[in-house]
Structure formats: structure tokens, C-alpha cells
Amino acid sequence: MTRAPFVVLLSLSACDPAQPDGEVARTEVLDGLSDLSDQPGAPRGMAPPLDKGSPLPEPLAAVPTPIGQAYCNIVVEGVSRATETDYLPHVITCENGGANLEALKAQAIAARSVAYYAMANDGQICDGQGCQVYGCGTEPKQVAYDAVAATAGQYLSYNDWLTYAFYVAGDSQQPASCVDTDNGTASATEKWVTFNEGQTVYDVDQTELGFVFPEDLNSSGYGQNRGCMSQWGARCLENTKGYKVADILRFYYGDDIEILQAQGACVVPPNKPAEGALDAADCAAGIQGWAWDPDQPDTPVDAIVSFLAPHGDPNAIEVTVKADQHRDDLCQALGSCAHGLSLGLPRSLLDGASHPVYVYGIDLGGEGPTQLDGSPLQFACPPPELPPGVRRHVPDPAALEAWSLSTLWQMAKVDDATLNAIPEWQAIAGAPALVQVAGDPTLWLVDVGFRRRIASAEVAAAWQFDAATAQTIQAADLMAMPQGTDVWPAPFLVQGTGSAVYLLDDPQCPPDGDPSDPLCPVEGGTTGGTGGGTGSGGDETGTEVPTTDGIPGSGGEPTSSSGEAPGPASGGALPPGYGQDDGCRIGGAAQGGLAPGLLALLALAGARRRRRPA
Numbered sequence: 005m006t007r008a009p010f011v012v013l014l015s016l017s018a019c020d021p022a023q024p025d026g027e028v029a030r031t032e033v034l035d036g037l038s039d040l041s042d043q044p045g046a047p048r049g050m051a052p053p054l055d056k057g058s059p060l061p062e063p064l065a066a067v068p069t070p071i072g073q074a075y076c077n078i079v080v081e082g083v084s085r086a087t088e089t090d091y092l093p094h095v096i097t098c099e100n101g102g103a104n105l106e107a108l109k110a111q112a113i114a115a116r117s118v119a120y121y122a123m124a125n126d127g128q129i130c131d132g133q134g135c136q137v138y139g140c141g142t143e144p145k146q147v148a149y150d151a152v153a154a155t156a157g158q159y160l161s162y163n164d165w166l167t168y169a170f171y172v173a174g175d176s177q178q179p180a181s182c183v184d185t186d187n188g189t190a191s192a193t194e195k196w197v198t199f200n201e202g203q204t205v206y207d208v209d210q211t212e213l214g215f216v217f218p219e220d221l222n223s224s225g226y227g228q229n230r231g232c233m234s235q236w237g238a239r240c241l242e243n244t245k246g247y248k249v250a251d252i253l254r255f256y257y258g259d260d261i262e263i264l265q266a267q268g269a270c271v272v273p274p275n276k277p278a279e280g281a282l283d284a285a286d287c288a289a290g291i292q293g294w295a296w297d298p299d300q301p302d303t304p305v306d307a308i309v310s311f312l313a314p315h316g317d318p319n320a321i322e323v324t325v326k327a328d329q330h331r332d333d334l335c336q337a338l339g340s341c342a343h344g345l346s347l348g349l350p351r352s353l354l355d356g357a358s359h360p361v362y363v364y365g366i367d368l369g370g371e372g373p374t375q376l377d378g379s380p381l382q383f384a385c386p387p388p389e390l391p392p393g394v395r396r397h398v399p400d401p402a403a404l405e406a407w408s409l410s411t412l413w414q415m416a417k418v419d420d421a422t423l424n425a426i427p428e429w430q431a432i433a434g435a436p437a438l439v440q441v442a443g444d445p446t447l448w449l450v451d452v453g454f455r456r457r458i459a460s461a462e463v464a465a466a467w468q469f470d471a472a473t474a475q476t477i478q479a480a481d482l483m484a485m486p487q488g489t490d491v492w493p494a495p496f497l498v499q500g501t502g503s504a505v506y507l508l509d510d511p512q513c514p515p516d517g518d519p520s521d522p523l524c525p526v527e528g529g530t531t532g533g534t535g536g537g538t539g540s541g542g543d544e545t546g547t548e549v550p551t552t553d554g555i556p557g558s559g560g561e562p563t564s565s566s567g568e569a570p571g572p573a574s575g576g577a578l579p580p581g582y583g584q585d586d587g588c589r590i591g592g593a594a595q596g597g598l599a600p601g602l603l604a605l606l607a608l609a610g611a612r613r614r615r616r617p618a
Contacts, residue, residue, distance in 0.1 A: 088157075110253050124166070211232035409505075
């Protein structure tokens with residue numbers, strides 16, 4: 005059974021040798037112990053038993069659980085104190101002010117259990133080591149209020165009886181196990197501490213601070229004494245072993261101790277952290293899982309997916325996704341269906357090596373991200389198949405950014421032999437140049453003098469092309485450019501062992517080929533790539549704009565099929581010297597008739613075509 009996490013804040017004072025600044029040590033006489041600043045942690049609540057052989061005293065009245073209503077006020081020696089906002093923050097400050105959050109949470113639940121027991125039996129509680137200390141002269145810090153709020157109304161129970169949560173200082177010299185041994189430094193209170201981790205029912209040791217009940221589950225009040233917590237030990241468990249509040253309480257009171265929730269006007273239910281599971285990190289299906297906030301079950305949460313290292317690690321590569329996908333298996337389990345999450349694996353990590361992925365749910369109530377069950381997982385996937393095409397150099401990091409290209413998600417890493425076998429064509433421009441004819445929603449990419457259709461809104465989204473940045477031009481200016489292949493459905497980058505990054509693409513060829521470009525054979529040879537003039541509507545000299553039905557790129561079929569680009573006409577690397585400047589033209593169309601603004605756009609788009617030296 006999965007144990008729900010619990011949170012509590014606390015602090016030590018009268019029973020803590022390392023008292024907070026300004027704390028006042030108390031000196032009392034109780035059960036033969038005096039000068040409690042020197043001998044901290046006197047017994048709480050019930051008196052120690054009589055000498056061995058003497059009859060045990062009768063147990064105090066048992067208190068059945070669950071308690072009908074929370075005690076919103078605790079009467080402390082005749083004065084009523086607000087339980088959650090006054091009494092408990094002061095008690096945990098006075099009792100264990102030097103502890104960290106989880107140990108303070110455990111102290112708060114224990115102290116609330118003692119206070120509830122006193123109110124149920126006597127209607128009030130004393131202020132001192134005989135009960136628990138409220139007034140020690142130290143004002144609570146925010147962590148004390150946070151600890152109490154995180155455990156609002158929570159108390160301990162076993163076998164349907166309220167558990168009297170005994171606690172003492174214990175031994176400050178804690179071993180690595182946090183279980184005290186005979187080390188010669190045992191404190192005056194260590195003898196009452198119980199270590200019940202992994203123990204249940206009759207195997208749980210009761211503390212001799214109170215009535216030791218017989219091993220009879222039907223005995224009235226059997227759940228009242230389930231052991232005694234060490235405050236020093238609680239600190240040890242949190243600080244050295246990473247225990248949370250519920251783990252600390254089970255360590256001392258047994259694995260079957262229950263943390264119940266009282267209801268009342270003063271109890272604000274504590275925020276529950278995000279929950280979920282990482283189900284798979286699969287080469288085919290990608291990352292699959294779910295996450296939700298149980299406090300807001302119908303509101304989707306975000307999830308952090310962290311590759312290579314845990315969240316926050318400087319080596320981590322992180323992305324945030326929305327967990328809002330419908331999953332039938334969650335409907336009954338959670339009572340709410342739309343909490344699934346999925347994400348493809350980054351192309352750059354599909355390299356045959358094993359990589360970890362961590363997934364965290366983000367709590368809507370402001371708590372830090374919670375690592376999901378099953379996280380992390382490892383994945384090791386083979387490199388992806390490269391689509392046929394040419395490689396175009398991405399000139400610099402600024403161009404990567406301008407084109408919104410991702411070397412994490414879109415780039416495949418290949419060996420140099422594979423890279424060199426891909427024919428190289430002209431480098432891409434420093435930034436994409438988009439154009440549009442007024443009244444026509446079709447977007448076009450101007451690429452080395454060619455107009456290339458962006459076939460759909462999905463393609464535009466895959467490239468992160470924004471129609472608002474497109475320049476509006478005349479239809480005649482658009483038609484003056486030869487039509488090249490459609491923009492690929494999504495970017496595909498490659499990189500060898502060097503630093504150069506390339507975009508896989510089609511070579512853009514004029515209808516009659518280009519004698520200076522081995523990837524664009526002239527008439528009589530095999531046409532290289534997919535030439536201009538193959539799109540819908542008009543020819544190279546006409547002014548009619550390619551027709552659409554109002555949907556971007558709906559006119560005609562795309563030249564490149566989804567996911568695969570047409571291959572070049574000839575294989576192998578380009579000849580030496582290819583790509584040197586030797587004049588310029590615009591895809592075979594004369595420049596003289598184009599508007600000055602369009603000429604500037606073409607220059608920005610890298611409209612210059614390069615020839616080999618003669």
C-alpha cells in the first residue's frame with residue numbers, strides 16, 4: 005500500500021539542549037528530575053511505571069477515534085488558546101525549535117495528539133514538562149506556523165483509539181542508523197524511546213512512560229500507548245536519512261500507526277502535493293504518464309520533463325508539458341480523466357546510448373515539483389532514419405535562433421561518413437523570409453529566389469512561422485519567382501562529429517535545370533529535386549496567384565510528401581569549389597521587373613545563387 009506523505013513543522017526548547025536564540029530554559033521538579041536545562045526531555049504526560057514487581061496503575065480513560073470534531077481551542081491552565089494558530093506553533097517552538105521541517109511536522113502531530121487526549125479527559129492541559137510546554141518565552145518562527153498548517157487537524161490513532169503520542173528528547177549523540185546504541189552517552193530520557201520501524205500489532209514496543217497494555221486487541225484503550233518518539237532522533241531521520249513526517253512517526257510508533265484528520269472550522273485541509281506516474285519512456289510511443297493535483301482534481305497541471313539529470317541539475321535539459329490528455333484508465337481511479345501526458349523523445353538523444361528521463365508534477369497550490377512514481381526511467385533508442393534530401397549549412401547560432409530550430413528536438417547525430425554521403429547544397433539564409441499576397445491566406449517562404457509554399461497551418465506551426473511577420477507583396481511579384489518545392493512538414497537537422505549543423509531539404513531547381521548545379525540537371529537529364537512551376541495555379545510569367553480555398557496552402561498537393569523529402573538527382577558530395585560567388589540571379593527570373601522592397605526581401609532570404617568557377 006502506498007503511504008500518503010505527511011508534513012509537519014516543529015522546534016525544541018525546554019527539552020532541546022541547542023535552544024533557539026532568546027529561548028528561556030525552564031527549571032522544574034518532576035518525577036525526581038530537576039534543572040531541565042541540564043537534563044532536557046523529562047517524561048510527558050503519564051507518570052513512569054512503578055518499580056518492577058509492583059502492580060501497574062490503571063490506564064487513564066481511553067478516547068475512541070475518529071474524533072467527532074477538531075478541538076479548535078485548547079484550554080491551557082484556564083486560558084483558552086487557538087489550537088492551530090497559537091497553541092501548537094508555540095508548543096513545537098518550545099519543544100523542538102531547532103528541528104527542520106519534517107521533524108517539526110512529526111512534533112506537531114504528536115503534540116496535537118497529546119492536547120486532544122488532555123481535552124477529551126480533563127478539558128484542559130498543563131503548561132510544562134508534565135504535559136507539554138506552551139510558554140517558554142520564544143515566539144514561533146514562520147516555519148512553526150507552516151508546520152502546524154501543513155498538518156492541520158492531524159492526530160495519531162491505532163485500533164480505533166486515540167494514541168497518546170509520548171515523546172522525549174532522547175540522545176543527542178545519534179549514530180548513522182538514528183537508533184541509539186549503548187554508546188555511553190545515553191541521556192536521562194533515552195530509556196523511554198521505542199524503535200518500531202517495520203513493526204505492527206503485538207510487535208510494536210510500548211513505552212514504559214505509560215500504562216503498558218496487555219497483548220489483547222480487545223482491551224479498552226489498547227491504542228493509547230504505541231511507543232515514544234525521540235526528538236533528537238527525529239532530526240537525525242530527516243537530516244541524514246531523508247525521512248518524511250509519516251516515516252518518522254512510523255519509526256517510533258509502528259508501521260500500523262494511523263494519521264487521522266479531524267474536521268472543524270479551524271482546520272484548513274493541508275495542501276496535497278501533485279501526484280502521478282511515469283508509465284513509459286518508449287522508443288516508439290515516447291514518454292507516457294499522468295499527473296494531477298488532488299486538491300483541484302478537475303484542473304490540468306503542468307509537468308516538468310527533465311532529460312539527462314534531475315530537475316534543477318545544471319546538466320538537465322527540461323521542458324514543461326501540460327498533463328491534460330484524456331485517459332480512460334484514470335476516470336475511475338481518480339474520478340477525473342484528463343490528466344494524461346505524452347511527449348516524444350528528443351531526436352538528438354536517439355543515439356543508441358542509455359539516457360535517463362525524470363518527470364515531475366507541478367502542484368497548483370504552490371508546493372515544489374513532485375517527482376512522479378516510476379521516475380526516473382531509462383531509454384536507449386537507435387538513431388532515426390534520415391529522409392532523402394540535401395544538407396544545407398546553418399551558418400551560425402543566430403540563424404538557428406532566427407529559424408527557431410532546436411538542436412535538441414530536431415537534430416539527428418550521425419557519423420561523418422553518413423554526413424558526407426548527403427549532397428551539400430546552398431546554406432540557408434540567416435533568417436526566414438515570409439511573403440503573402442493581400443487577400444490570400446497562403447504563406448510562402450522566399451528561399452534563394454524561389455517561392456516555396458507552406459502547405460498548412462500545421463507546417464507553419466512545426467517551423468514556428470508567424471504569419472504576422474510576413475511581408476505583403478503584389479501577386480505579380482510573387483509569380484515572378486519560380487515555384488520551388490513545398491516547405492518540408494517539419495525541420496530535420498543533422499550533425500556529424502564536428503560543430504557544423506545542417507538542415508535536410510530539397511534542392512531548388514528551375515524548370516529547365518541549371519547547368520551550373522549538379523543537383524539540377526538540364527533538359528534531357530533527370531530533373532534534380534523538384535523544380536519550380538510545379539505548384540498549383542499559374543506559370544512562371546503569369547500573374548494569377550495559386551488558388552486556395554481559404555486554408556493556408558490548400559491549393560494543390562505538396563511537392564514533398566509528409567515526413568520524406570524528394571531525393572536529389574545525383575548522389576555524392578558536391579565537386580570541389582562549388583558554392584563560390586560568380587554572379588547572381590533569381591532562380592532564372594529577371595530582377596528588373598521586381599519591386600525594390602521585394603528585391604531587398606530576396607537579398608535577406610539569401611536569393612543569391614552561387615556558381616562553380618568556370
